[in-house]
Amino acid sequence: MKRVLSIQDISCVGKCSLTVALPVISAAGIETAILPTTVLSTHTAFEGFTFRDLTDDAQEIVDHWKRQKITFDGISSGYLGTVRQIELAEGIFTDFHREGVLRFVDPAMGDNGRLYAGFDRAFALRMGKLCKKADIIDPNMTEAAFMLNLDYPGEAYSEKFVRELLKRLCGLGCRTAVLTGVSFEKGRCGVASYDAETQEYTTFFREHLPVSFHGTGDVFSSALFAALMSGQPLPQAMETAVDYTVESIRLTIVHPDHNWYGVDFESAIPLLLKKLGKI
Ligand code: PXL
Numbered sequence: 143m144k145r146v147l148s149i150q151d152i153s154c155v156g157k158c159s160l161t162v163a164l165p166v167i168s169a170a171g172i173e174t175a176i177l178p179t180t181v182l183s184t185h186t187a188f189e190g191f192t193f194r195d196l197t198d199d200a201q202e203i204v205d206h207w208k209r210q211k212i213t214f215d216g217i218s219s220g221y222l223g224t225v226r227q228i229e230l231a232e233g234i235f236t237d238f239h240r241e242g243v244l245r246f247v248d249p250a251m252g253d254n255g256r257l258y259a260g261f262d263r264a265f266a267l268r269m270g271k272l273c274k275k276a277d278i279i280d281p282n283m284t285e286a287a288f289m290l291n292l293d294y295p296g297e298a299y300s301e302k303f304v305r306e307l308l309k310r311l312c313g314l315g316c317r318t319a320v321l322t323g324v325s326f327e328k329g330r331c332g333v334a335s336y337d338a339e340t341q342e343y344t345t346f347f348r349e350h351l352p353v354s355f356h357g358t359g360d361v362f363s364s365a366l367f368a369a370l371m372s373g374q375p376l377p378q379a380m381e382t383a384v385d386y387t388v389e390s391i392r393l394t395i396v397h398p399d400h401n402w403y404g405v406d407f408e409s410a411i412p413l414l415l416k417k418l419g420k421i
Pocket of ligand 1: 158182185187221358359360
């Protein structure tokens with residue numbers, strides 16, 4: 143069984159970061175080790191959330207793994223709450239790298255043109271530097287713009303702009319960039335990718351559900367990472383992750399009393415397993 147490491151926070155309530163990555167990647171039949179970098183009462187869209195920084199403990203945990211000669215087949219980072227946590231992730235991507243290890247960075251920092259609470263432009267640029275350590279990154283348009291120090295383009299952009307943005311993202315130092323939340327026509331939404339080695343540009347779109355939920359980026363990136371670790375080539379992994387995310391949203395909104403803070407990714411796991419050829 144493959145073993146991967148997921149580095150990000152635990153938001154105790156909120157359906158994001160580790161409470162998504164752990165069940166989704168495990169369901170895909172991959173052993174999922176975790177490194178919790180912060181424990182929050184909820185994700186940061188709630189008012190008055192608590193924030194316990196675990197960076198010092200996390201470093202001790204990593205040092206123990208090194209003494210035990212523990213290795214990983216894939217390493218993924220998500221929301222990181224401070225610059226020190228970015229440095230911690232950078233060290234892990236360096237020290238635990240071996241031939242064939244997939245290094246995945248989801249620079250989870252913002253959405254809809256705005257950074258999440260507690261982040262500023264300097265933090266976003268620092269996250270951009272972490273991407274140098276990655277084989278693949280999957281920002282949304284907000285995160286891409288902030289990492290590249292560009293104005294947020296809003297919803298009016300061309301395909302040419304997206305192609306150029308993807309090349310610039312690869313210029314951060316990763317081989318592959320996947321841009322999420324891309325839409326070129328009303329009613330369709332999906333992802334676009336660029337592989338700097340093969341120079342291949344790929345897109346995948348589905349119907350755009352007219353709603354917006356926290357945590358969908360984490361659902362997408364967990365499924366994309368799981369699909370790639372399961373051996374799916376990038377275009378197929380993008381399809382798996384988009385379809386799983388859309389199904390999670392669809393199954394959320396069929397319940398009129400659904401919560402506002404996260405999607406029902408749990409109910410969509412059978413579809414993920416089908417897309418991965420497990421059932
Ligand atoms: O879903 C990304 C995410 C992860 N972790 C925390 C967050 C968010 C988004 O708001 O606040 C703590």
